[in-house]
Amino acid sequence: MRPRRSTEAHSTGRLAELVCSNSFKSDRLPSAPAILKAELRRFGSLVLDVGDRSAVPAGSALAVDRDLFARGITARIEKEPLIEVVRDEASRLPDSGETIVATGPLTSAPLAETLGSITGAGRLYFYDAISPVVSDDSISSPPLFAASRYGKGGAGDYLNVPLDEKTYLRFVDSILAAELYPVHEFEESLFFDGCLPIEEIARRGRNTLAFGPMKPVGLIDPRTGKMPHAVIQLRRENREGTAWNLVGCQSRMRRGEQERIFRTLPGLEKAEFLRYGSLHRNTYLCSPALLEDDLTLKQAPHIRIAGQITGVEGYLESTTVGLVAGIAASRRLAGLPPLRWPDETAVGALLRHLRESDAATFQPTNIHFGLFPRLSGKKRRKRERNEAIHARAAARLESFLSETAARR
Ligand SMILES: Cc1cc2nc3c(=O)[nH]c(=O)nc-3n(C[C@H](O)[C@H](O)[C@H](O)COP(=O)(O)OP(=O)(O)OC[C@H]3O[C@@H](n4cnc5c(N)ncnc54)[C@H](O)[C@@H]3O)c2cc1C
Numbered sequence: 001m002r003p004r005r006s007t008e009a010h011s012t013g014r015l016a017e018l019v020c021s022n023s024f025k026s027d028r029l030p031s032a033p034a035i036l037k038a039e040l041r042r043f044g045s046l047v048l049d050v051g052d053r054s055a056v057p058a059g060s061a062l063a064v065d066r067d068l069f070a071r072g073i074t075a076r077i078e079k080e081p082l083i084e085v086v087r088d089e090a091s092r093l094p095d096s097g098e099t100i101v102a103t104g105p106l107t108s109a110p111l112a113e114t115l116g117s118i119t120g121a122g123r124l125y126f127y128d129a130i131s132p133v134v135s136d137d138s139i140s141s142p143p144l145f146a147a148s149r150y151g152k153g154g155a156g157d158y159l160n161v162p163l164d165e166k167t168y169l170r171f172v173d174s175i176l177a178a179e180l181y182p183v184h185e186f187e188e189s190l191f192f193d194g195c196l197p198i199e200e201i202a203r204r205g206r207n208t209l210a211f212g213p214m215k216p217v218g219l220i221d222p223r224t225g226k227m228p229h230a231v232i233q234l235r236r237e238n239r240e241g242t243a244w245n246l247v248g249c250q251s252r253m254r255r256g257e258q259e260r261i262f263r264t265l266p267g268l269e270k271a272e273f274l275r276y277g278s279l280h281r282n283t284y285l286c287s288p289a290l291l292e293d294d295l296t297l298k299q300a301p302h303i304r305i306a307g308q309i310t311g312v313e314g315y316l317e318s319t320t321v322g323l324v325a326g327i328a329a330s331r332r333l334a335g336l337p338p339l340r341w342p343d344e345t346a347v348g349a350l351l352r353h354l355r356e357s358d359a360a361t362f363q364p365t366n367i368h369f370g371l372f373p374r375l376s377g378k379k380r381r382k383r384e385r386n387e388a389i390h391a392r393a394a395a396r397l398e399s400f401l402s403e404t405a406a407r408r
Contacts, residue, residue, distance in 0.1 A: 001089040007106040008281070013087070014070035015077055016047065022069075024051055028060035030390035032077035032367045036316055036346035037062065038325065039397055046076060047158040093118075093303055098329050102307035102322055105282040110284055118299050123286040127187075128313070128364050129195045129250035130278045132258055133243050134234070135370060137379060138272035142223055143236070149218035158235055159244060161265050162221040162228035163214070171265060172209060175202045178257040187281045197251045197279050213248025232265065235361070241369025243274050245363075251277035272382060274368035282364065287311045289359040293351075294338040296329045297322070304329055310354055313364040321348050321354075322346055339404060343373050344396040 003013030010017050016376045025033035040048045054068035077083055091110035093099060103111055116124045144159045177200060201208050210216070214230040221228050237243035251258060262268050285291070287310050290298060295310065297303045306325035308318040315321065324347065328338060341348035349371040357363075365371065371391050380388065 001108065003109065004087050005089045007108075007232050008184070009106060012070065014074045015085075016050075016073035016187075017070045018064070018066045018315065022056070022066045022081060023058060023061050023063040024058055025062070027062040030386040032312045032346065032369050032371075032386075033316065035390050035393050036350075036367045038394070039345055039347050040320060041380045042317065043323055045319060045323055046073065047316070047322075050076065056376075077363060093300070096302055096331060098304075099302055100304045100306050100325050100329060101309065102305075102318075102325070103283075103309060104193075104318070105280065105284070105308050107283040107309060115285070118197065118303075119285060119290050123290055125284050125286070126281070127195060128278070128280050128282040128284065129197070130275070130313075130363050130365075131364075132251070132262065132277045133161065133180075133237050133271055133275040133368070133370055134262075134268070134271040135274055135382075136244060137385070138270050138382075139234070139244065140267045140269075142267070144267040145222050147219055147222075149233075156236070156241070158230075158247075160219055161232040161234070161267055162216075162219075163230045163232070163265065164324060165229040165236060166216070166287050167264075167266065168210060169206060170231040171207050171261065172202050174261045174264065175199050178253045178261060180252045180257075181254060181278075183252065184281075187279075195250075195279070198277070199253060234338060237370055239356070240374040242372075242374050243368075245346045245361075246277070249277055250279055252279055253277070274370040275365060277331040280310070284311045284364055286310050286359050286362050287359045288312075288362055291354060292330075293324050293340065293355055295354075297330075308334075308354075308364070311357075311364045312350055312354070312366070314366045317350060317366055320350055321389060322371075334337070337407075342396045342400050345393045345400070346372075348396075349373075 002010055009019040027034050027037055029035065029038065037048060041177055050069055050072040051064050054064040054072055056063050056065050080083055085349035089108055092114055112124065116261060129261065131153055141159060144161055146156050146159055148155065148157050178199065180199065201212055210230040216227045216229065216231040219231050221226060232249065233247040235247050237245045246262065258276050259273055285305060290307060292298055295304045295306060297305065304325050306322045310321050310323055312318055324341065331338060341351050343349060343352050346367055350367060353365055353371050369386060369389060375388050
């Protein structure tokens, strides 16, 4: 719809305008973003092709000249004879015909309303409040203990970080002094109760967190037989329990500050951050409840959802879901059966997050190692684990490609 109608974050009429950082994150294997890039390149991704051609020096990361990049993508799309670019705001959706909606985190209000009427308003969100996620092999138990509040739910559903008063107050004071990412003007309205970052709650009083997201009631520390002064709960982020979500710790603290401050807590001294806390204006759907495996809406099977609005986060994660949606749509038009992307690949791991996450606690995610299925066999060191996940992903992708070529 740009430039006829812009958004709060865009400033040009070009396609693929990067609204903030010009970095596509690490391109050094075996990091999770690099595995995803390798897979996207394998599929001839337009975004990565133009990204590689507009790269600027950025150490081990792939960063791009944002003007060259957006110009390159726009030129390639406009030159494509099978594509007609119509620069208009869509407010309604067609009643039939293969349709893909990829209107992103700043989807305009009339279309959001239309989507909400199909999905039910409670299943369309307008902001994300993301808590950090840490890997299971980087946290220590004890002092962490497994327990659900008042013993409700499975004993292994939550891990708890018990804090005495001194540790709690030191933690609160560090949060109050932490450096924060700036808030965009259009995001200020996000600070309402129920969606508060941890530092905003701490600002309301040194004990407010202990009566809020860090309340200890219903939790007894087995080492002392007593209720701690405060507790941070870690909720299982995936079935395998390789990744744990620090409940209620959504935050605008800088990433380095999140690492420094959470690592002062008992049992989290060596925590490996798979995902950092954040808070954004972000329109997205509760995909696990709303989407079929092929990204079509259960309530309207001719409509497929793609990009960040599905509940992934970041430039390349969004383009991944675009690529998958495009392939799925073209296969359906060609009368071919849908593909099931292997969970062991980075693309498949992102799709599994959209498909299998708990709908009640669904949060958007960038690619990280906690999304990949657990490795079998012995416990490994971080580097060895990442290399093994990469090797498995690369092998599985190649077998998937040969199986698909043989089947079509
Ligand atoms: C302020 C901000 C900062 C960000 N910073 C980063 C960052 O540093 N790094 C990172 O990796 N990611 C960042 N992101 C996320 C990143 O922008 C997204 O992951 C990515 O752009 C999503 O791609 P997409 O194609 O799904 O949506 P978009 O890139 O948003 O594209 C969707 C397009 O649809 C248009 N549109 C919306 N509604 C309608 C409508 N009704 N009719 C027609 N067109 C419509 C929009 O104008 C937009 O051009 C940021 C997002 C925001 C909002």
